Amino acid sequence: MGVRVAIVGGGIAGLMMAACLPPERFEVTVYEERPGRWGTGAAIGLWPGALHALASIGVAQHLVDGAIHLDRGLVRDAAGTPLIGMNGIGLRMVTRPQLIEALEAAMPPDVRRVTAAVADPRGLPADIVIGADGVRSAVRQTVFGTDLGPRATPWLALRGMRAGAPLAQHVGEYWGRGDLFGLTPAPGESTYWFVAFRSTLGPQDVEPEEALAQARALMAGPGHAPIVRELLAQADPATTLAQRIFEAPPMARVVRGRVALIGDAAHAMTPNLGRGACEAIVDAHTLASLLSETRRSPAAALAAYERRRLLPGQVLRVASRALMRVAAAERGQPARDALLRRVPAPRGTPGPPLGSRGLARAARSRRPPEVVSGQDSGEDGGNRL
Numbered sequence: 001m002g003v004r005v006a007i008v009g010g011g012i013a014g015l016m017m018a019a020c021l022p023p024e025r026f027e028v029t030v031y032e033e034r035p036g037r038w039g040t041g042a043a044i045g046l047w048p049g050a051l052h053a054l055a056s057i058g059v060a061q062h063l064v065d066g067a068i069h070l071d072r073g074l075v076r077d078a079a080g081t082p083l084i085g086m087n088g089i090g091l092r093m094v095t096r097p098q099l100i101e102a103l104e105a106a107m108p109p110d111v112r113r114v115t116a117a118v119a120d121p122r123g124l125p126a127d128i129v130i131g132a133d134g135v136r137s138a139v140r141q142t143v144f145g146t147d148l149g150p151r152a153t154p155w156l157a158l159r160g161m162r163a164g165a166p167l168a169q170h171v172g173e174y175w176g177r178g179d180l181f182g183l184t185p186a187p188g189e190s191t192y193w194f195v196a197f198r199s200t201l202g203p204q205d206v207e208p209e210e211a212l213a214q215a216r217a218l219m220a221g222p223g224h225a226p227i228v229r230e231l232l233a234q235a236d237p238a239t240t241l242a243q244r245i246f247e248a249p250p251m252a253r254v255v256r257g258r259v260a261l262i263g264d265a266a267h268a269m270t271p272n273l274g275r276g277a278c279e280a281i282v283d284a285h286t287l288a289s290l291l292s293e294t295r296r297s298p299a300a301a302l303a304a305y306e307r308r309r310l311l312p313g314q315v316l317r318v319a320s321r322a323l324m325r326v327a328a329a330e331r332g333q334p335a336r337d338a339l340l341r342r343v344p345a346p347r348g349t350p351g352p353p354l355g356s357r358g359l360a361r362a363a364r365s366r367r368p369p370e371v372v373s374g375q376d377s378g379e380d381g382g383n384r385l
């Protein structure tokens with residue numbers, strides 16, 4: 001009999017975990033309360049670390065083939081003037097359903113799928129329990145502490161897709177005064193857009209229509225770039241995702257006894273670094289690889305996982321929040337923009353200079369420097385929300 005692994009949560013982290021465990025050694029059960037909820041969904045950026053992990057289960061190439069390659073990120077002020085950019089980011093944009101489908105297809109056929117909401121994982125018949133149940137993790141709260149619930153941030157996020165690829169001169173993140181807007185090209189000749197701003201809506205069941213009305217009102221003035229207003233005006237509430245942004249609490253441990261947390265259950269973060277799903281993928285891959293090493297006992301593998309992955313997740317959670325504070329700064333916005341305009345262009349970066357003067361010059365010349373070095377899209381974009 002193999003090692004019995006119960007995975008609570010069949011999102012990105014849980015599916016990746018199930019896909020990485022060799023079936024000849026592990027008997028895997030995935031408990032998911034809402035299977036198939038990923039039919040719709042916005043785009044997601046995959047960084048090289050996550051692509052490397054996905055390559056180990058043979059899905060990276062398939063995903064990359066259909067992905068948009070973004071090699072340059074650009075931050076603009078609210079009106080669209082470029083402030084700062086970064087080359088060589090190596091990001092691949094896929095849609096969330098594409099990623100979920102690829103993970104589903106990579107799972108060994110003998111993985112058991114159970115549709116159930118696990119309220120308390122302690123009774124699960126398993127040698128190892130993996131909490132991959134997201135920011136509201138029941139596993140985290142029952143096993144690690146009842147005070148470790150999700151933390152609501154003051155920010156609301158809206159996301160959507162629009163048919164038609166964006167013009168290169170519009171791509172990037174627009175950092176305003178208390179708000180943030182972003183747009184990138186996405187697979188299928190489409191545009192992925194996202195907004196974040198402070199709001200009292202929610203925290204649960206945020207109505208897209210209401211949230212869109214708030215975003216439109218906030219960004220209605222001439223201080224915001226016309227493309228921002230246009231995308232918000234055209235957004236269809238029926239296909240817009242609106243939610244309060246939650247974070248996981250700070251965690252000093254992600255392993256207790258036979259239980260380990262991965263993905264958002266361990267380190268849900270604000271989306272500013274675009275790293276949540278990527279870290280979930282790397283967590284799962286790291287833990288599965290350690291468990292698969294025959295020289296280690298499961299307990300030793302869990303301990304090694306915690307040593308490797310606790311700190312990166314916690315640091316990124318803090319860094320993402322710090323970036324959100326900067327990107328959606330209110331009183332500090334003028335100082336922030338002035339400071340970013342002074343950041344010198346990085347040395348040795350290929351293509352046009354990325355300092356703000358070079359970017360502004362290029363924007364004026366109507367040949368914006370964010371035009372791509374990506375191989376697939378011919379276009380470029382900024383960080384994900």
Ligand SMILES: Cc1cc2nc3c(=O)[nH]c(=O)nc-3n(C[C@H](O)[C@H](O)[C@H](O)COP(=O)(O)OP(=O)(O)OC[C@H]3O[C@@H](n4cnc5c(N)ncnc54)[C@H](O)[C@@H]3O)c2cc1C
Nearest residue numbers: 009011012013033045117118134263264275276277278384
């Ligand atoms: C606006 C926004 C934009 C983002 N953009 C990016 C991006 O570009 N790049 C990136 O890397 N990340 C991004 N992220 C973060 C990314 O979405 C998450 O980090 C990622 O989804 C985490 O995956 P997960 O599997 O850990 O958790 P989840 O996706 O939350 O999956 C958890 C699963 O567990 C199930 N579940 C929950 N509780 C139970 C239970 N008790 N019993 C059974 N099942 C349960 C849920 O139904 C769900 O399917 C973004 C997040 C937001 C909010």
